[in-house]
Amino acid sequence: MEYGQFKVEWPSMSETDNSDNILFEASQIAEQELNSDQQTAKGASNTVYHTNSSHYSDISEDDCDNLEVTKLVESTVVNSRQFGKTVSENELKDIVFSRLSPNTVAKSKWAVRTFHDWQNYRRTVATTSAIKTFQGDLLQMTKEQLNDALGYFIVEIKKQDGSEYKGQTLYELISAIQYHLRLNGVIVHFLEDNEFIGMRNVLDAKMKELSRRGIGLDKKRADIISVENEDILWKKGILGSDTPKQLLDTIFYLIGLNFALRAGKEHRNLRYGQNSHLSIHTSESGDQYLQYTEDVSKTNQGGLKHQKHKKKVVRAYENLDIPERCIVRLYEKYIRLRPKTCACDAFYLQPAKLNSKEHWYNSIPVGVHTLQNLVKNMCLRGGMTGNFTNHSLRATAATRLYNAGVDEQLIAETTGHSSDAIRVYKRTSNAQLQDVSDIIQNKRKKCKQENIPKSGIQEPSSRELSIENEHFKFNLKF
Structure with a gap:
């Protein structure tokens, strides 16, 4: 049988009683031919053909009479330059982790740490059964527990000096906790899932309360350079x-x-x-x-x-x-x-x-x-x-x-x-702000004189503008 550039003729198992040796010798001949070609074509991908197995003691002679050829399996000579360094499971995790934004990861760690600190504080001040405490790690909580705990967290969390966070910061805290959960395989949608409607209502109410008190209304933006x-x-x-x-x-x-x-x-x-x-x-x-x-x-x-x-x-x-x-x-x-x-x-x-x-x-x-x-x-x-x-x-x-x-x-x-x-x-200029004020107050603005072709316009009086061409003529009085 011809296979690629090699022709191998296999004797039937009934003609010889040393089939294993013949199969081995045939595979060696094919391998030697490939090695010879490899010498003349360095760097090429060379193929070695060998038998499926080196043991045929379980194959009966009757089956071998009908066997025309032994299946060949293709293997490739590995080029070490084609593949990089093998990586461990931890190294692979590091590669996956590197795709994440460092700032987002840092915010997530801060949010989770703040939540855990709040959990511990609430447990220390829970002197009566009327004050609920929330045990366990965020990753182990059910959706019902998360909805309940985050609602209290939003209302009670403060800065270290005791002042209120801005509404936008509270929103970012919840988003950062959601990011942490998703990153660890807990898929939640705090702003969409029905299970978190209670938490969303608390967040919405708290943000509106802060806005009424004037907290967080002024967004700090970078000034432009004139x-x-x-x-x-x-x-x-x-x-x-x-x-x-x-x-x-x-x-x-x-x-x-x-x-x-x-x-x-x-x-x-x-x-x-x-x-x-x-x-x-x-x-x-x-x-x-x-x-x-x-x-x-x-x-x-x-x-x-x-x-x-x-x-x-x-x-x-x-x-x-x-x-x-x-x-x-x-x-x-x-x-x-x-x-x-x-x-x-x-x-x-x-x-x-x-x-x-x-x-x-x-x-x-x-x-x-x-x-x-x-x-x-x-x-x-x-x-x-x-x-x-x-x-x-x-x-x-x-x-x-x-x-x-x-x-x-x-x-x-x-x-x-x-x-x-x-x-x-887009930044609004002072001139634009003044224009808005002047328009509202109906202040007179100096009109810019337009350059209009003389061929189409007669010199107007102080109270009249005449415009004409070959098709029409009209006067504007003002």
């Missing part, structure tokens, strides 16, 4: 390119503003070198631009749910009007002053204490906490008051685009939000 304040940062030398620290701060500011990056984490994750997020290109018209290409972000983590997510790609073109503020030119200078060989791929590097004309930075990443406070510290040095954070750059980018009348879809592509979520970053 064009005037940005000019102050440049004029005071807080932004610029004369020193390693100044250039680092400026690159951080311009990248955060032009590419609308989130806080410190997306900055900290920026890579340089292989698979860099940033690259310089030239357009068909000859204009240079710096391009940011997203790989992982808060809304696009590259998992199963994000397969159809459009990758964020944003361009920042060179500023020929004010070259000293040009992001392309400053980026090139920063890259030029980095170490030629760097042990890490982090984009932001610590300024060198002893720097030269060609070497301004060490091969050490800037710490995440330092990055998180850069905008805050820059604004403080500039004499600006307000809640300025790294997130201010993102909010500023969205607000400037809104005020310029840019389409929401284009704004969303720049910031990486959905078109609906982007609206939360």
Whole structure:
């Protein structure tokens, strides 16, 4: 019988009484042929054919008379480079756990710890049978017990100084406990399941009570940086390119503003070198631009749910009007002053204490906490008051685009939000607020003079406007 490139003829079991030896010899011949081919084609995947079993004592001679060929089983010569290191069960769990957001996990741990502390406190003060206590771990509670316990928890929980949590914080506490349960295989839907309607009613009532008392109504948002304040940062030398620290701060500011990056984490994750997020290109018209290409972000983590997510790609073109503020030119200078060989791929590097004309930075990443406070510290040095954070750059980018009348879809592509979520970053200007007030009070506003083609309009009097063409003519009196 021919099998691939080998032809093996099997004698019937009735013609010989040493069938095991013949089968073994035949398989050895096939294996030798394969080994010979393997010598001439290194790296190829080679196949060895062998018999199903080396023992046929249970097969009768009558059955063997009808046996034309022994089934062959295909096996592959394993290429050790094709597979990675074998992992243990604990290592696999660590890989699965790594997909989770560190902030979400931290909130979940805090919520569970707070709930357990409340359980213990309630047991210590339960002096009468009228005060219910709740025993056991969250994971062991029934839905009925969870509904009951969480209702009391929402009403009684306070900050460590005795003040009330905001309604939003209570909502986040419940969500974090739900996250903990789901993470450990207990599937619940606190805001949907009928079993938790009691808890939902308590949460709703508590949030409304806090709102009536004015607790948690003011949401703390990052302030935007006006064009005037940005000019102050440049004029005071807080932004610029004369020193390693100044250039680092400026690159951080311009990248955060032009590419609308989130806080410190997306900055900290920026890579340089292989698979860099940033690259310089030239357009068909000859204009240079710096391009940011997203790989992982808060809304696009590259998992199963994000397969159809459009990758964020944003361009920042060179500023020929004010070259000293040009992001392309400053980026090139920063890259030029980095170490030629760097042990890490982090984009932001610590300024060198002893720097030269060609070497301004060490091969050490800037710490995440330092990055998180850069905008805050820059604004403080500039004499600006307000809640300025790294997130201010993102909010500023969205607000400037809104005020310029840019389409929401284009704004969303720049910031990486959905078109609906982007609206939360729109900031109302003082001029807009004044316009609203003037309209309500029926104040007269100065009308802007429109440029209307003279061919279609006669010069109006102070009380009359005449408009005509070949088809019609009419007068407006006012």
